[in-house]
Amino acid sequence: MTHTEVILGDITKLKVDAIVNAANSGLAGGGGVDGAIHRAAGKELYDECMRFPDSPMGRCPAGECVITGAGRLHCKNVIHTVGPIYSGKPSDALLLSNCYRNCLITATKSGLKSIAFSCISTGVYGYPKLEAARIAVDTVQEVIPRVPIINSVFFVCFDDENYTIYKKLLPPPV
Numbered sequence: 001m002t003h004t005e006v007i008l009g010d011i012t013k014l015k016v017d018a019i020v021n022a023a024n025s026g027l028a029g030g031g032g033v034d035g036a037i038h039r040a041a042g043k044e045l046y047d048e049c050m051r052f053p054d055s056p057m058g059r060c061p062a063g064e065c066v067i068t069g070a071g072r073l074h075c076k077n078v079i080h081t082v083g084p085i086y087s088g089k090p091s092d093a094l095l096l097s098n099c100y101r102n103c104l105i106t107a108t109k110s111g112l113k114s115i116a117f118s119c120i121s122t123g124v125y126g127y128p129k130l131e132a133a134r135i136a137v138d139t140v141q142e143v144i145p146r147v148p149i150i151n152s153v154f155f156v157c158f159d160d161e162n163y164t165i166y167k168k169l170l171p172p173p174v
């Protein structure tokens with residue numbers, strides 16, 4: 001049985017195998033959780049990101065992910081995924097779901113057992129938080145039986161609104 005937990009706090013402080021960054025397709029860092037991760041990890045992480053080949057879709061298109069080391073962070077790896085910029089179109093949900101799915105698959109391929117997700121797309125990219133949380137929880141619950149190596153999944157909320165939403169969607173076991 002996979003341990004699933006909602007956490008309120010800063011993802012850069014976690015000692016898990018992988019933390020998931022809400023990146024942009026250029027992988028060059030930015031604001032929000034991306035900025036916090038790059039600041040805490042240091043230049044090594046940035047340099048590693050820049051080694052991914054650039055293309056007209058960037059280094060990582062929306063819905064996909066790449067894995068790097070973690071520089072000065074406490075985790076083993078950072079998985080950088082790029083959420084959709086919210087547009088209200090049906091494709092948003094598919095792309096957001098793909099982020100969670102691809103991160104779990106990538107973690108498994110790297111032998112990682114614990115993974116902490118940030119609330120992808122719910123900041124600068126403007127995804128409505130409740131909708132995004134439902135997609136996150138539903139996708140993880142759907143994929144987790146197929147990735148049995150992963151024994152712990154953390155949903156890391158940085159703001160009270162996301163925390164309240166996730167706590168309702170994932171009540172503690174009684």
Ligand code: AR6
Binds near residue numbers: 121
């Ligand atoms: N730990 C955990 N969660 C955090 C942290 C933190 N230290 N800081 C912010 N969050 P955002 P996006 C939460 O904007 O919407 C960047 O500039 C935040 O409260 O970081 O996917 C990238 O470079 C929110 O719930 O990511 C892209 O250009 C969540 O992280 C763009 O923003 C995601 O907010 C990506 O936008």
